[in-house]
Amino acid sequence: MSYDDILNSIGGWGKYQKWICLLLTLSTIPNGYFTMILVFTSKTPEHRCRIPEIDGLHGENATLTPFNVSGLSEYIPWDSKNNRFDRCLRYNLTAKYGFNETQNTTGCDFGYVYDIVEGQLTAVTEWDLVCNYSYVKPRISSVFMAGVLFGSLICGVVADGFGRWPLMIASTYLQFIFMGLNIFNTSPAMYAAFMFFAGGCSLNNFVAAIVIGAEICDKKHRAFMETSAMIGFCVGYMVIPLFAYFILEWKTLFLVTAAIGVVYIPYWWLIPESPRWLITKNKFIKAKLLLKKIAKFNGVNEDIDTFFTDENLFLMSNDSEKEEKSISDSQGNEKCWTKIPYIQLFTHPGMISRTLYSCCSWFVIALTYYTLSLNTGNMGGNDYINCFVSACVEIPAYLSVYFLLRRKGRRTLMISYLLAGSAGCIITPLIMRVSDIGGIVTAMIGKFFVTSAFGLVYLYTAEMFPTVSRNQALGITSMFARFGSVIAPYIIYLGDTNGRELPYTIIGSFSLASALLNCLLPETAGTHLPDTYEEALEMKSGRCMNLRKRVRKHSDKELKEDDDTSSVFAA
Known part of the structure; x- marks a missing residue:
């Protein structure tokens, strides 16, 4: 008797599978908003050079400095290509109030003024990651994606060796922790480091959720389970602009979204290990107990112990090994x-x-x-x-x-x-x-x-x-x-x-x-x-x-x- 046969006998798409499907779908929502949170935490608003004669020095009512003021043409050259004042240059003035349009321009050595509302702050505006330092922003995003790449390299090894449940639970919690640590950022390097580790966890959590769902329900509903997980990601993606609209300060946005992680603490007890993985690892007792739990939750009242004999479980654990051996035999003439x-x-x-x-x-x-x-x-x-x-x-x-x-x-x-x-x-x-x-x-x-x-x-x-x-x-x-x-x-x-x-x-x-x-x-x-x-x-x-x-x-x-x-x- 195969694993699918046993799963069908206890309800391959019963109340238990539907409940787990819902929980796993909800677990993928943070993956959506954490993947796209950089759109707002690293947002680059319109900016121009700070002119001390007009705006004051950096730090003097900086958040209240108006972006569009009269007289800018005397201090900042016009960018005719983009039909706006230049973002990164100002005239090189030799006197406090004098100017000469024929003189060379210089960089924004007095800082920048951003077109933002009061209270709005992003990583870009906090550290002035514009103009000569604008290359830092894509580096942070790429480091996050490099973390996702790193996670993809270890995901399969951890899931197969230690189980789907440890991978999902650990990655879920660590994802929230590393995202929450961004409130302590003091430099772009620290920001990138936290995002790298958060990226590595985000993929592992998502993959483990899909695998658990696919292995705990019957084959007719696996595509539905996986589609539900993707829709959960989309819901998280849809939520992040709503959060960002009301939370204007980037570190507070990280704090609020990371604090949602407390909702997932009960997942430690609610999410099961994959019965299929338990069987393949010869953990027959745990597999039998979990399958009985599923049957009871689904309301299967018949005597099902006959399906859970050690002999059946042992035969199922060897199915994959037999398949690999037969394939290996068919390829036996290949070089080592x-x-x-x-x-x-x-x-x-x-x-x-x-x-x-x-x-x-x-x-x-x-x-x-x-x-x-x-x-x-x-x-x-x-x-x-x-x-x-x-x-x-x-x-x-x-x-x-x-x-x-x-x-x-x-x-x-x-x-x-x-x-x-x-x-x-x-x-x-x-x-x-x-x-x-x-x-x-x-x-x-x-x-x-x-x-x-x-x-x-x-x-x-x-x-x-x-x-x-x-x-x-x-x-x-x-x-x-x-x-x-x-x-x-x-x-x-x-x-x-x-x-x-x-x-x-x-x-x-x-x-x-x-x-x-x-x-x-x-x-x-x-x-x-x-x-x-x-x-x-x-x-x-x-x-x-x-x-x-x-x-x-x-x-x-x-x-x-x-x-x-x-x-x-x-x-």
Whole structure:
């Protein structure tokens, strides 16, 4: 008897699973607002040089200094390109009240004046991270994403070796702790350090929640569980602009959002370990007790001890080992050195291009997604509304993946999403020149399709690679996604220094190139998951001329089974 058989006998989607699904969904909300909190804590408002003759010296009623005052043209040159006073230069005056327009300009040696309301303070305004020090801001964002990359490297090892529950609980609590420590920041370096460790914890918490949910419910509801977790992330994303609108001081914003962590203290007792993991680690007694608890909560009154015999549990624990052995035997003629992790992905004939194309897709999707998400402050209009709308479009995006997967092929959807996202990004700079609102609309259209591609790429990648290397393929491709997220802040920085239209042109071009590369990847809808490289290579790579071809030859039953047994948003 398999684990799925036992799970179905005690209620694979009973009250207990629904309760845990709700708790896990709520646990992903902080991941959303902590990932996007940098949009507001590191926000760069409009600024200009401080003029002592007009504004007083730095520290003299600094928070009350008006940004727009008369007489600035005598002290600050006009930036005709951006139609505003220069942000980083002032005239080099030789006398207190005298000036000469022919004299050279100088930097803002008396500090800066920011266009902010009373009480508003960000990391940028506190440490003057503008002009010559503007490069520090993208570095902090990149360090946070580097922490996410670090977390992705250790996440699988910890989850498999020590359990899903310890990883989720520890990461959840540490995430709140490191975010809360930002109230003690005294320098950008300390700020970056806290964000690095918080980033490392945020991914681990999110992944562990999805894995626990997927392993505690039946296969028909795994995609629903994972979709719920993604929607929880979106809710957190939607919440952060509301918090930031009412909490203007950046350290207070960190304090309030981190204090919410007390709500998750009961998770220590409420969230269970994965029964599947307990069985694979031969922890039969704990697995039996947990499965009985689930059965009782679900109202299963029949005598179920017969399902929980030590013999059945032992057989289930060896299932994965037998599968790995059979796969190893089928690959027995391969050289020993090819069994080194990741080697076959880059050396096996026919798989090299597939691996490289997949890595490029993950890189581009993550780069585009985080550039659009973190760049809402540069779109024009209201920053808070922009961020809120950007979060709102993600919910229908993930739902579109959930429903369209049953009707369309994976490759067809992926190419369509990337082409549509590319079009939205590329036309955004053109629309921005006419209307800020129009530019926001087209950018959000691009965000919708790129988010959909992000939701699909996990499943598509998992189905292209054989069992013997599937986890390795997901690991290496998701690592390239983290590289994209690390670079995204610098794409935004290029927009700050070279015009706000530039980031959209860059990510739109990358998305277009990625869509063309996906034309060379195989369609996987309606096929069984391959166990060997030979089976994986039987899936023929497509061509761009077949883009409009629909995968309808497979029965609805095959597609349904394929969707039920695969994870849409697997970690």
